[in-house]
Amino acid sequence: MRSTYSGAAWRAAALALPALVVTTFALAAANDPYPSTYAPAASAPVLIRGATVLTGTGTRLDNADVLIVDGKIAAVGANLTAPAGARVVEGRGRWVTPGLIDVHSHLGVYPSPQVSGNSDGNEATAPVTANVWAEHSVWPVDPGFDTALAGGITTLEILPGSANLIGGRSVVLKNVPAVTYQAMKFPGAPQGLKMACGENPKRVYGGRNVAPSTRMGNVAGYRAQWIEAQEYLRDLAAYEAKIKAGGKAAEDAKPPKRDLRLETLAAVLKGEIPVQMHCYRADEMAIMLDMSREFGFRIAAFHHAVEAYKIANLLAEHGVCAAMWADWWGFKMEANDGIQENIALVDAVPNGCAIVHSDSEEGIQRLNQEAAKAIARGRAVGFDIPPERAIRWLTQNPARALGIDARTGTLEPGKMADVVLWNRDPFSVYALADEVYIDGALQYDRAHPPAAPRSDFMLGQPAAAGVVP
């Protein structure tokens, strides 16, 4: 069987990609004072042979090969030839998917062990902290990165918590072992802005008798910020006009005072940073969509969208993804209407963009099982959800929400070779990742676990080593 994208058009696309990547990366590095130092680990070519391949584009290929060269997907299809020096992996009976992507994680900012000294996920000292960047809280030692890797997670977005109306900037990481977060930072991936609807901000601040204490207070709080950001952009434009005009005007021109909060909000209004919006209820999501139109910014995804099924068409019409759990519900009022068919219903509408996310150091280890539950619930109410469709909830769709879909999230030639080899159909409780590749490098090998734990915290711990007390 041939890959659906083995034609000339795809080869052209593959050739075009590296140039694009370089441009994006150069731009990002120039604007980013905390640039990525991530470099793919060196790797020999890999040929996985005769596996069931879910490409992440909606295609399933049986008895297919996947060829990885120079950290990129080189080809997917039948009877591929292994280049000299390639590692050949027998894929018969096993399944290959793109590396899984979790759009909602607090690994590193709320790491294990959960102690106050490492609790760095919520700057809950003011309801708007658009000035903070989650990456500055990430503890790369978090053992949760390793357990997530064993679950096939190759890319993840680390967000600030949801205590605040505007919590700060998120960061997208490659799930590789590193001493610094910069060495995990996905090159060129846009940051996101974490915002939160509903109960959390009003509980945290209302409890201190400061605004917001109500949902209407929440919305007034966001709007006031966007108004300030608009003024900031106007001041900036006026300054730039004076500079451009030259002469005396340029000499006298003063830039607006540098303000990290307004820089973030302005970047959102300029379309450089998409909003990742924590929002449970359908009615609140609709308010946020109106607000995004009022001020002209883009919401990439509603996270924890427990009621997305009630407005599945509305979300699809706006091109906004819904990132969901398979079955969380009821732990607070805004989660009270959770149903297990949520993901399947969002996926069922035209242009629906369903994402399975975790928000949990446990859930991130088995997003494939979360998807499997959603498949079963969808099928039970009559939706045909084959594995090649469902895998998109964990790969292509989250890549789209993070703005990295041109680089990863599917097994298309030219893309990053972020790949999971499963011991069987991944949509099963018994499925385990056998091998996980990130940019072509084998980062997890179930058959050959590392002699010492990767996390510095776990190193030399008698309990983990099985010493009998």
Next chain:
Amino acid sequence: MNVRILAACGALFLAATSAGAAPVLLKNGVIHTESARGTLEGGSVLISGGRITAIGRDLAAPPGAEVIDLKGRPVTPALFGGVGFLGVSEVELESSTNDGTLKLGQMRPEFDLALAFNPDSMPVGVARVEGIGFALLAPGAEPGRKGAPGSSVLAGLASVVRLDGRKPRAPVALAVSVGEDAGPLAGESRAAAYMLLAQALEEARGPLQATTPEQRLLTPAGRRVLKSFTVEPKPVLFEVDRAADIRAAVEFAEKEQLKAVIFGGAEAWRVAPLLARTQVPVVLDPLDDLPEQFDQIGATLENAKRLNAAGVTVAFSLRQPAPHDIRKLRQAAGNAVAHGLPWDAALAALTSVPAKVFRAAGEFGSLEVGRPANLVVWSGDPLEVTSLVDAEWLDGQRQSLRTRQTELRDRYLAKVRAGSAR
């Protein structure tokens, strides 16, 4: 199973919920009896008068019986829902809807949480339609906030609750906290938990020493209740994770002649020989694999596998007491199998083992002739996440599989189909 068959089953469930006087013969299934009879391929179960009246191959249908061909589908006892707040917690973050934890700043072993059990609670119905028939309702222990009184290391009485609308069984266990969480309940040192428990047991056994009433820990009712755990082998549930703490709890229970059960037990595998020798069961969460607390540095997905291999009795519960997620427990069990636990041991950890440990085996945990019919027909492997409940009987009654969640689903499913979900 395709949609057409499911729809047919749905119609059947609705028709059958009214206290079926007619016997029901489930035939041609894989019957996991969780009893000495093991698993019967091509087996049948006859339900009559609310009880299981026959199990075997080639059972004949009595006159007037409804016959259901299982077509090879599995049947298990109704599952255990773990240890927690099922029926006493509606919405976790709404304190007015929670009754799980007594915060009087006093040691009250006589606290009988089952009096707060609400059989109509939403999480009860949601768990029921996932094949869960019983759970251990156990009080929680947590310190007070902002100067308010908290609970004590001795949280109170736990009871087996039934998910079929009946009232809970009589209190069966005592909930005790002695690990990392016990420190704040015991003057900021877990060591003091044992000091306080020893004093309480001394008071319970009597005669009372010449202490002032202010120095005493227990009320007269508390003394009576606690004493009953020293004369009867009723389980005392020690919530503890660290290997050294598990050993301390087991040794304390041996010395005080208490019937210890370990709850949590993230590092239990490290003291497996001790647990096997003393026959102390462990109720654990198979998904624990991170050092979420310093007490859990040895947590591993192979905990259940290693304990089972060492001959330790293992039952399953999620760690968190909140009741909304307990339908996830069979997924957790499936993960234990993926990490080496034999499948039969995993199903036992969801059925017969907890029923025996919490002294409800006459009613739950196995399929045996003469027992009340508490059983589930599954669409496939009950530990597989893609399998669903096809039919369920509790106390002999066919259960409706509808909940508030299925009502919500159907309301909005129609809108999605019409393209009007906005």
